[in-house]
Amino acid sequence: xxxxxxxxxxxxxxxxVKFVAESEGISPEKVVRRLGRGEVVxxxxxxxxxxxxxxxxxLRAKINANIGSSPDICDVELxxxxxxxxxxxxxxxxxxxxxxxxxxDIRRRILKSVNVPVGTVPIYQAGIEAARKKGAIVDMxxxxxxxxxxxxxxxxxxxxxxxxxxxxxxxxKLIESKRIIPMVSRGGTFHVxxxxxxxxxxxxxxxxxxLLEIAKEYDMTLSLGDGLRxxxxxxxxxxxQISELVTIGHLVERARERxxxxxxxxxxHVPIHEIAANIKLQKAMCKGAxxxxxxxxxxxxxxxxxxxxxxxxxxxxxxxxxxxxCYVTPAEHLGLPSEEDVKLGVIAAKIAAHVxxxxxxxxxxxxxxxxxxxxxxxxxxxxxxxxxxxxEKAQAYRERHPTREVACTMCGKYCAMKLIxxxxxxxxxxxxxx
Amino acid sequence: xxxxxxxxxxxxxxxxVKFVAESEGISPEKVVRRLGRGEVVxxxxxxxxxxxxxxxxxLRAKINANIGSSPDICDVELxxxxxxxxxxxxxxxxxxxxxxxxxxDIRRRILKSVNVPVGTVPIYQAGIEAARKKGAIVDMxxxxxxxxxxxxxxxxxxxxxxxxxxxxxxxxKLIESKRIIPMVSRGGTFHVxxxxxxxxxxxxxxxxxxLLEIAKEYDMTLSLGDGLRxxxxxxxxxxxQISELVTIGHLVERARERxxxxxxxxxxHVPIHEIAANIKLQKAMCKGAxxxxxxxxxxxxxxxxxxxxxxxxxxxxxxxxxxxxCYVTPAEHLGLPSEEDVKLGVIAAKIAAHVxxxxxxxxxxxxxxxxxxxxxxxxxxxxxxxxxxxxEKAQAYRERHPTREVACTMCGKYCAMKLIxxxxxxxxxxxxxx
Numbered sequence: 001x002x003x004x005x006x007x008x009x010x011x012x013x014x015x016x017v018k019f020v021a022e023s024e025g026i027s028p029e030k031v032v033r034r035l036g037r038g039e040v041v042x043x044x045x046x047x048x049x050x051x052x053x054x055x056x057x058x059l060r061a062k063i064n065a066n067i068g069s070s071p072d073i074c075d076v077e078l079x080x081x082x083x084x085x086x087x088x089x090x091x092x093x094x095x096x097x098x099x100x101x102x103x104x105d106i107r108r109r110i111l112k113s114v115n116v117p118v119g120t121v122p123i124y125q126a127g128i129e130a131a132r133k134k135g136a137i138v139d140m141x142x143x144x145x146x147x148x149x150x151x152x153x154x155x156x157x158x159x160x161x162x163x164x165x166x167x168x169x170x171x172x173k174l175i176e177s178k179r180i181i182p183m184v185s186r187g188g189t190f191h192v193x194x195x196x197x198x199x200x201x202x203x204x205x206x207x208x209x210x211l212l213e214i215a216k217e218y219d220m221t222l223s224l225g226d227g228l229r230x231x232x233x234x235x236x237x238x239x240x241q242i243s244e245l246v247t248i249g250h251l252v253e254r255a256r257e258r259x260x261x262x263x264x265x266x267x268x269h270v271p272i273h274e275i276a277a278n279i280k281l282q283k284a285m286c287k288g289a290x291x292x293x294x295x296x297x298x299x300x301x302x303x304x305x306x307x308x309x310x311x312x313x314x315x316x317x318x319x320x321x322x323x324x325x326c327y328v329t330p331a332e333h334l335g336l337p338s339e340e341d342v343k344l345g346v347i348a349a350k351i352a353a354h355v356x357x358x359x360x361x362x363x364x365x366x367x368x369x370x371x372x373x374x375x376x377x378x379x380x381x382x383x384x385x386x387x388x389x390x391x392e393k394a395q396a397y398r399e400r401h402p403t404r405e406v407a408c409t410m411c412g413k414y415c416a417m418k419l420i421x422x423x424x425x426x427x428x429x430x431x432x433x434x
Numbered sequence: 435x436x437x438x439x440x441x442x443x444x445x446x447x448x449x450x451v452k453f454v455a456e457s458e459g460i461s462p463e464k465v466v467r468r469l470g471r472g473e474v475v476x477x478x479x480x481x482x483x484x485x486x487x488x489x490x491x492x493l494r495a496k497i498n499a500n501i502g503s504s505p506d507i508c509d510v511e512l513x514x515x516x517x518x519x520x521x522x523x524x525x526x527x528x529x530x531x532x533x534x535x536x537x538x539d540i541r542r543r544i545l546k547s548v549n550v551p552v553g554t555v556p557i558y559q560a561g562i563e564a565a566r567k568k569g570a571i572v573d574m575x576x577x578x579x580x581x582x583x584x585x586x587x588x589x590x591x592x593x594x595x596x597x598x599x600x601x602x603x604x605x606x607k608l609i610e611s612k613r614i615i616p617m618v619s620r621g622g623t624f625h626v627x628x629x630x631x632x633x634x635x636x637x638x639x640x641x642x643x644x645l646l647e648i649a650k651e652y653d654m655t656l657s658l659g660d661g662l663r664x665x666x667x668x669x670x671x672x673x674x675q676i677s678e679l680v681t682i683g684h685l686v687e688r689a690r691e692r693x694x695x696x697x698x699x700x701x702x703h704v705p706i707h708e709i710a711a712n713i714k715l716q717k718a719m720c721k722g723a724x725x726x727x728x729x730x731x732x733x734x735x736x737x738x739x740x741x742x743x744x745x746x747x748x749x750x751x752x753x754x755x756x757x758x759x760c761y762v763t764p765a766e767h768l769g770l771p772s773e774e775d776v777k778l779g780v781i782a783a784k785i786a787a788h789v790x791x792x793x794x795x796x797x798x799x800x801x802x803x804x805x806x807x808x809x810x811x812x813x814x815x816x817x818x819x820x821x822x823x824x825x826e827k828a829q830a831y832r833e834r835h836p837t838r839e840v841a842c843t844m845c846g847k848y849c850a851m852k853l854i855x856x857x858x859x860x861x862x863x864x865x866x867x868x
Contacts, residue, residue: 071846072837099848128848137853175858180807183854186845193857231851232807233792233800271800272753273793298749298789300803300810303818304827308742308782312749312789315732319706333810333818334831335843348742355732355746358667359707366667366705369734373614373666376734376767384737384767393738397768403506409769411620412505414533414562417665419571420617423627424609 001046003219006259009036016042020054025364030058038252039288041261043093043117046219048156053092053117055263056290060361061318061353064119064292064326065091065346068098069106070336076106082342083114089346089390091327093158095119099128099186108155117158119223122148123204127190138194142203146210153218160220161265162211163227164204164251165244166191174228174240181231184268188227208251212258221261223292224248229268232300236270237278249285256287263290263324266317270296275313279320292324293317297332306332307341307348314349318356325349347389377417379406435480437653440693442470450476454488459798464492472686473722475695477527477551480653482590487526487551489697490724494795495752495787498553498726498760499525499780502532503540504770510540516776517548523780523824525761527592529553533562533620542589551592553657556582557638561624572628576637580644587652594654595699596645597661598638598685599678600625608662608674615665618702622661642685646692655695657726658682663702666734670704671712683719690721697724697758700751704730709747713754726758727751731766740766741775741782748783752790759783781823811851813840 007014013028017035020042021028031054034040040056055062065086067079083094093116098106103125111118126148130140152160166188174182174192183189191202204211215222228244230236248264255262264286270278275296282291296313297306310328318325329337329345337345357365368387375383381398388394398408407415441448447462451469454476455462465488468474474490489496499520501513517528527550532540537559545552560582564574586594600622608616608626617623625636638645649656662678664670682698689696698720704712709730716725730747731740744762752759763771763779771779791799802821809817815832822828832842841849 070843071848072839072843073835099845124848180804181811181851182858184850186848186850186853189850189853189857193853196857232803232810234804234807271792272749272789299785299792300806301788301821301823302781302785303822304824304831305781305785308745308785309789311742312746312786315706315746316750331831331844333842333844334828335835337844338834347736347739351733351736351739351742352746354735355706355743358705358733369666370614370668372734373668376666377615387735388737389735390738394768397738397765400772401507401769405506408767409504409506410765410767410771411533414505414558414620416618416620416623417615419620419623419627423623423630424616 001217003216003259004042005035005038005256005261008032016052019052024054024059026058034058037288038256038262039290041221041263041290043158043221044219045153045156045158048111048158050115050117050158055324057288057323059323060365061322061356062092062324063090063346063349063353064093064095064324065342066095066097066326067110067342068096069100071100073336074100076101076109079106080109080113082339083110085339085343086346087114087116089343090350091116091346093117093119097121097124099124103128107152111156119159119161120152120157121161121187121225122152123163123187123190137190138197140194142207145203146214149211150214153214153220157220159223159263161187161223161225162204163187163191163225164202164208164211165224165247166195166202166227167205167247168195168201170228170240170243170247171195173243177238177240179230179235179238181235183228184231185225185227185229187225191227208254212255212260215260216258219261221263222255224251224262224264226265226267229266229294232269233271233298236267237274241267242281245282245285249287252286252289263292266291266293266322267296268294269300270298270313272298272312272316275316276320279317279322283321290323291321292326293322294326295328297328303333304330306330307345311348311352314352315355318353319359325353350389379417435651437650437693438476439469439472439690439695442466450486453486458488458493460492468492471722472690472696473724475655475697475724477592477655478653479587479590479592482545482592484549484551484592489758491722491757493757494799495756495790496526496758497524497780497783497787498527498529498758499776500529500531500760501544501776502530503534505534507770508534510535510543513540514543514547516773517544519773519777520780521548521550523777524784525550525780527551527553529555531555531558533558537562541586545590553593553595554586554591555595555621555659556586557597557621557624571624572631574628576641579637580648583645584648587648587654591654593657593697595621595657595659596638597622597625597659598636598642598645599658599681600629600636600661601639601681602629602635604662604674604677604681605629607677611672611674613664613669613672615669617662618665619659619661619663621659625661642688646689646694649694650692653695655697656689658685658696658698660699660701663700663728666703667705667732670701671708675701676715679716679719683721686720686723697726700725700727700756701730702728703734704732704747706732706747706750709750710754713751713756717755724757725755726760727756728760729762731762737767738764740764741779745782745786748786749789752787753793759787784823813851
């Protein structure tokens with residue numbers, strides 16, 4: 001099979017390429033050029049009926065929402081409702097990170113219910129099923145790992161996280177490190193436990209070519225996961241993290257040689273002043289591969305508000321060149337998110353992506369902001385609501401305190417926009433009364 | 435009377451200086467040097483009994499919460515409760531922006547009820563009382579303006595916003611500009627209407643020396659207001675804004691010559707990629723004066739979530755050198771904030787200030803983050819709550835889904851921190867079951 005990356009390197013302007021170009025407002029030539037180089041990916045499993053989504057250089061920053069069951073809370077209907085809420089408020093992709101219940105069933109139902117690309121972390125299922133059937137996570141064997149990945153590909157999963165950078169060499173560096181929190185990646189931890197238990201190399205790394213074969217067959221995008229990402233700002237930008245990134249950089253090149261699309265996952269927890277360096281380093285090590293960051297979270301002291309912390313980090317990351325932001329909900333570090341948490345997480349991530357797009361893409365991205373400004377100046381509330389990321393919430397705020405004023409209850413008759421209209425219109429100043 | 439700035443320029447290490455130095459963890463010599471140069475201010479009216487608060491170079495970024503009545507909603511008790519909530523969650527200062535009811539009474543009761551510096555915008559009261567007594571805002575005369583400022587000073591107000599940069603010359607530039615929203619500053623609008631109506635210069639600018647005399651008598655800090663600040667990202671960093679900043683820069687120097695402390699107010703609405711330039715420009719024009727920014731808001735399309743938008747802008751502003759962040763609540767652009775909105779606004783601003791402090795001040799600021807990381811690694815939930823910005827909210831999230839697991843309901847038995855402790859501890863891997 002010819003992958004879209006291979007087609008792009010021969011400059012074939014497929015319908016997918018044209019669709020992405022049109023939805024981004026750029027030329028198909030730009031898309032195909034970047035796709036061929038691996039700076040842009042189009043995330044779609046060939047067997048899945050879903051709108052192709054472009055991620056990467058020169059495109060709008062995209063956002064992902066994680067959903068999925070946990071061992072303690074396993075309710076498929078709840079997860080499907082979360083999926084709907086996430087898509088409603090603007091998630092460009094979803095990841096099903098389920099770890100409780102019938103994993104095949106949940107994944108297939110999510111794939112069926114949404115029209116956006118869906119990603120998974122197959123190693124969860126491999127580890128969990130090994131534990132269920134054989135007694136322990138580390139009892140999964142190499143076949144278990146690859147079989148699950150293939151099963152996800154066959155189900156139509158559009159992108160999968162694979163922790164190929166968790167190598168024996170990098171685990172050594174982790175053990176030598178002085179981290180406060182050695183690891184926070186679940187999938188990464190499964191691999192580290194497996195490597196230490198068996199004293200063997202990570203099968204996904206050792207047999208990376210086989211992984212590429214599976215991905216190639218379905219044109220499924222590989223998201224090279226950062227299993228060794230830092231779990232608090234103290235541990236950010238350290239040896240295990242950067243060593244893993246260097247390993248991943250090599251694997252990016254091997255994937256491209258095979259025509260397999262890759263994106264690269266990044267931290268995580270990063271202090272605000274180290275974000276730019278992290279992005280630039282990833283772009284350099286991974287030859288411009290699209291960068292998918294989790295947050296990043298720029299402080300550890302705001303549990304219950306990590307969607308805000310992630311929005312700060314995500315905005316700066318996207319400004320500096322990150323292409324794909326994984327949302328963080330207010331429930332992060334505390335529990336499985338509710339539907340409301342999913343909504344808040346998506347909106348916060350959307351704000352982060354949008355404010356970076358204004359910087360990255362200029363007026364093309366800021367058009368809606370300018371319309372909002374005009375609606376504000378005209379005190380046209382219906383228009384303001386319609387342009388808001390969350391129209392219902394904006395309207396509810398406005399209506400909380402009914403007022404006869406055309407202005408809001410913050411300034412009432414002293415509304416600056418009302419006053420300045422009158423003053424600059426050289427209207428009768430005696431109307432500026434109270 | 436000798437002002438603290440004059441004392442500092444003679445290198446006098448007052449108790450105030452020592453108090454600020456100790457609370458910031460820096461040497462009194464550094465504080466006194468920067469105070470003498472005007473790079474740091476200590477905000478306290480000499481007649482008020484309140485802990486002196488340092489704002490400026492090398493100090494923690496501070497945050498302000500705006501409270502106060504509006505024409506539509508005037509409930510003193512509500513405002514006092516908002517004041518308490520703001521201080522509880524970490525507001526370093528409050529501004530009473532009341533525009534409804536008995537303005538003297540509200541201000542005095544707020545001053546009495548809180549132990550943090552309080553600021554006001556006296557022109558509101560001058561304009562509103564002129565409208566009440568004489569018929570129109572523009573009927574206030576020069577004496578009305580100065581008398582209100584003096585009354586606030588006598589009441590013990592610690593800092594006042596004065597729109598001294600709204601000059602005839604700058605209003606001309608505003609009128610020539612192609613802004614979508616000419617103005618959003620209420621106080622600024624009062625001045626513009628007055629200037630156009632009377633065809634005279636702004637009295638606060640014309641008689642700036644008299645303003646300095648009043649400020650000097652009480653060692654009250656002047657916050658030079660940006661009446662011509664942009665009101666949407668489209669209008670950011672334009673001629674009226676920058677012309678006003680240049681005017682303000684001159685006035686900073688005149689204040690320093692008289693030993694009067696000044697801070698400078700800044701936008702407002704600024705796209706993310708223009709924030710750094712705005713901060714650097716202010717620092718250059720105003721010779722390192724502390725910079726007090728409102729937000730800044732980096733998009734216009736998120737009404738109901740402007741506390742998040744402001745946290746993104748504020749974090750970047752403080753990272754780039756802004757010293758003092760005015761919070762924005764989720765009610766911004768929609769209505770007068772409730773107590774809950776005040777809480778959300780303060781926490782968002784606190785996050786912004788803190789994440790910038792980690793960059794500005796290093797481990798001194800990040801100590802609490804590192805403690806939180808240790809508490810997370812130990813799965814010590816009580817310790818995590820005690821270190822959280824909002825302990826009650828964090829605890830409520832954790833307890834939403836009761837679990838028997840020591841980990842949270844996100845990962846349950848697959849908690850990476852639990853698994854990696856076992857794996858790296860070389861414990862029995864068969865315990866990694868499910």
